[in-house]
Amino acid sequence: MTEDLLDAAAGRHGVLCARDAAAADVHPSTLASLVRTGRIVRVRRGAYVLSGPWHAAMPDARLALRTRAVLHARGVPGAATHQSALAVHALPVHAVPTTVVDATGPVSRNRTEAGLRLHPLASAPTVVDVDGCPTVDVATAVAQVLLRSGRTPGIVAADAALRRGTSVDALHAAVAALASTTHAAGRAGRMLATADPASESVGETLTRLLLRDQGWAVESQVRVADQGGHVVARVDLLVEGRVVVEFDGLVKYEGAQGRAALAAEKRREDALRALGYEVVRVVWSDLDRPGHVARSVRAALARAAGRPAAPRSARGDLDGRACSRRTG
Incomplete structure (x- = not known):
């Protein structure tokens, strides 16, 4: 049994x-x-x-498991909402609690009880089934997180949702439907304007937001070409058209493959610098020191200002055979 x-x-x-x-x-x-x-x-x-x-499971996946288990155990009408819905949809959950399940239920107003935050059933305008788990749709989940938890958690989720195929219009419509006031809707709409479907990871999104907060123009996933028009690299972020900022996640340079990857990365950076670009690397721990990152990029911009302008670059994805792409 x-x-x-x-x-x-x-x-x-x-x-x-x-x-x-x-x-x-x-x-x-x-x-x-x-x-x-x-x-x-x-x-x-x-x-x-x-x-x-x-x-x-990592924390996001644990939240998905917790959410599925709690909804299954309740056995009453309800659907996952907010970050719980994001987790079930396998979208990134950042800077919000992952030990409390958000869901709709037969309640008249929000209620929290022992690791479960219940919302009235009417607060879930669209419910979908994600492999057996009732959940609000992606756009609603992103809007809920953006409106309740603010820019950083919301844009991390929005970037991933947009990259997966959710439309900008759907996100704005969800915000308009859920915002309690015109002011809240306008504020969330302005935050959504900073989302970028080109972002390929949570780390890239956080780095982009950090750089934009300094007032710099930042482009994501930019193809860098040489004078002859040959694309030599696709970079994570390009600041003010002159400084390449690369976010390094779990990059390992151990063993023969690691040494080869490190050598390839050095050749790639040498090629970028030869074209007049400065290169700044950012790792997870740097995101806790935004001032340090800002100083590094500011110094790189100052160095680049003393040299001729780099060749024009273009944003967009390329087949990996057409350009060098870091695998970190």
């Missing part, structure tokens, strides 16, 4: 609830034993996740 219960959970993204256990004739004491022995993880009263998927 126990193995049947766990097998059934594996087919539901690893989630199960006390109701499933009862249906499988698994006694509550056995369910508690599964928690004690580490085979399942209790994420809320009556809601569980298989330990394998749970421990293998």
Whole structure:
């Protein structure tokens, strides 16, 4: 009986609830034993996740698992909202709590109880099914996060949503539908104007916002060409047309492949500098020191100002065979 219960959970993204256990004739004491022995993880009263998927998951994915488990355990009308919906849609969740599930439910006003924040059912105008989990649509989830949590969490989600195919119009329509005041709608609309579908990662989005806050013109995913028009690189960010800013995520330069990647990266940067560009690298820890990043870019701009202008560049994606692209 126990193995049947766990097998059934594996087919539901690893989630199960006390109701499933009862249906499988698994006694509550056995369910508690599964928690004690580490085979399942209790994420809320009556809601569980298989330990394998749970421990293998990053925070965003854990929020998706938690959300699926809680909604499955509740067994009443409701859908994931806000960052919980983003997680279920596999969109990035940044700078917001991941231990509280947001969902609609049969309540007349917002209510928070033991890791669950409930919103009235009417607050979810469009509900979709994401592999068995009822969830607000992507545009609504992004708008909810933007309106409640502000620019950075909202634009991280908006960039990813736009890149995946959600339209700008859909995001603006969702904001207009959800904003409680004209002022809130206008503020969120202005924030949405800074979103960029060209961003390829959370780190790139955060770096772009940091640079824009300094008042600089910033372009994402720019093709850099030499004097003959041959594209030599596609760079993460280009500041004021002169300084290349590259965000480095989990780049490893270990072993033979790592050494080859490092050598290729050096050749790429040498080619950019030979064309008159300055190159600044940003890593995750730098994002906690915006002043340091700003000083580095400011110094690079000053160095570039003393040299002839670099060749014109163009934004846009290219086939990887047509230009050098860092794989970090």
